[in-house]
Amino acid sequence: MRGELTAKGRATRSRIVEGAAAVLRERGVASATLDDIMARTRTSKSQLFHYFPAGKDELLVAVAQFEADHVLEDQQPYLGRLDSWEAWEQWRDVVIERYEAQGDECPLGSLFLQIGRSTPGARAIVIELMRRWQESLAAGIRSLQANGRLPAGLDVDARAAALLAAIQGGVSILLSTGRSTHLRAALHQGIADLRRAGDAVA
Amino acid sequence: MRGELTAKGRATRSRIVEGAAAVLRERGVASATLDDIMARTRTSKSQLFHYFPAGKDELLVAVAQFEADHVLEDQQPYLGRLDSWEAWEQWRDVVIERYEAQGDECPLGSLFLQIGRSTPGARAIVIELMRRWQESLAAGIRSLQANGRLPAGLDVDARAAALLAAIQGGVSILLSTGRSTHLRAALHQGIADLRRAGDAVA
DNA sequence: AATACAGTGGACTCATCAGTCCATTCGTAG
DNA sequence: CTACGAATGGACTGATGAGTCCACTGTATT
Incomplete structure (x- = not known):
């Protein structure tokens, strides 16, 4: 997956990571939801799972x-x-x-x-x-x-x-x-x- | 509520707190559920809410x-x-x-x-x-x-x-x-x- | 023995949230 | 300009888990 990202894709991916990081800091890992992250980063569910196929855990590790x-x-x-x-x-x-x-x-x-x-x-x-x-x-x-x-x-x-x-x-x-x-x-x-x-x- | 507990009630209450503490240490606060605590302490939902009317948060504070x-x-x-x-x-x-x-x-x-x-x-x-x-x-x-x-x-x-x-x-x-x-x-x-x-x- | 209330059981509701799926749009290479 | 895959939108599902409710039991007091 990594190698196949277009410029746009890379931009979206890092927008997600950065936005997710902000959400996690504000709300804490426990209460932060994918919907919060979607709202913050102006993305959809399918995008989240497109860039982090393994779901929330994979995203959390990327944020870490x-x-x-x-x-x-x-x-x-x-x-x-x-x-x-x-x-x-x-x-x-x-x-x-x-x-x-x-x-x-x-x-x-x-x-x-x-x-x-x-x-x-x-x-x-x-x-x-x-x-x-x-x-x-x-x-x-x-x-x-x-x-x-x-x-x-x-x-x-x-x-x-x-x-x-x-x-x-x-x-x-x-x-x-x-x-x-x-x-x-x-x-x-x-x-x-x-x-x-x-x-x-x- | 506190003053009205009978001996039996007090015993149950502390069984809940101690069991909950053990569950929380093992599974972490995030993934520990009331059901886990019920199973561990051999109690029912109604007991949990009987002793901790405000629910999970109140129980967590008691454990803390x-x-x-x-x-x-x-x-x-x-x-x-x-x-x-x-x-x-x-x-x-x-x-x-x-x-x-x-x-x-x-x-x-x-x-x-x-x-x-x-x-x-x-x-x-x-x-x-x-x-x-x-x-x-x-x-x-x-x-x-x-x-x-x-x-x-x-x-x-x-x-x-x-x-x-x-x-x-x-x-x-x-x-x-x-x-x-x-x-x-x-x-x-x-x-x-x-x-x-x-x-x-x- | 009757009564009143603490204590208990557990089914049920309702909300939330991760994850799936398919339809659609965008961008680019040929 | 067309074809293909990347990128996106968003409805839908299924699971989970907190909290509610009512029926039942135990027990102490009078």
Whole structure:
């Protein structure tokens, strides 16, 4: 199916994915229906099933992929250049700002726990996203080491994993309570502790 | 309604709540039906609506409360006595062990993001749980300060918030990827950093 | 023993929603 | 300009599941 799409077809398909993503963020995976998506994207049932023959699940996975592709992109260029403490702080502020602005309309919220558990494809997407996210953080820590701002002996992967967990937790709490206190605290403390790890040895 | 329940009624009601909780953990909030719950708890439709007149939503909130009540209880007595580094480590290991055993059947997973967003009552329950959890961690930090194992100048609330976020993130990642690496890293690093905060000043 | 009400059973209704099917239009290659 | 397949419209089906209703049973109180 993929190769046979005309330009018009491709346009419609991505209109569907983008519109579906918006609907899912607004209404949540549970209560979003194909009719909602049809209304939003000005498409008909037959179009939905034309582009996603396996039905709703296939569409959800496509949306998951679409959202996942944007999560890290949205943190650029900061996430890709974590080579100084200033860069880390800039990145931190961007992340906080972005998630505060999203409020409880989180693209990850749709993936995380909602699609993820039901369809195996979506779980793979989340795993891959986490892997890449953590790898970006690890790369940032390594470049601080290269700069001599952090000692070489640091357990980079453990640091990156803990930082990633802190972010995810902060976001989860933001989603379920509406408060960003924890996200802020997690990121500030996480980076401060990383810095202190340098001072301790240096 | 509450006050009028006979002993038999109370027994049935809690059988429903407990059974529903089990069903929700197994099948997820999205795909669990009243029929599933009826089958599991050996009750009829009329019983469900007798005890929860407002229907499924009311039952879900009751389950949320039930689960929330158990989350902190399950971490006792460790969570209540975080007055030495050994106690923190014991608590940490209990938490990790418990969540690893649960795998993706997490009571919080049901609350967090799934019930929470739809019904306002459930959100309040999650907020209260987070508050109490964080307060327990803060109390632990304060008792370390009282012992002289941590300096008095520490920002206790920020530390506790960050630690809570780390846990939640670790659990979220465990739920969506099936791996507990991040939960372990988050707790180990979090406690290690707390300890280092003491050394730095002491 | 009578009565009143909590507790229980389960058939029935009604709405919703994913998915099917066929008819029609559009776009393009020959 | 025609023929073919992609693209689209939308009515229809079937399943599912929440919630209603009424009849029946158990039990405690007087």
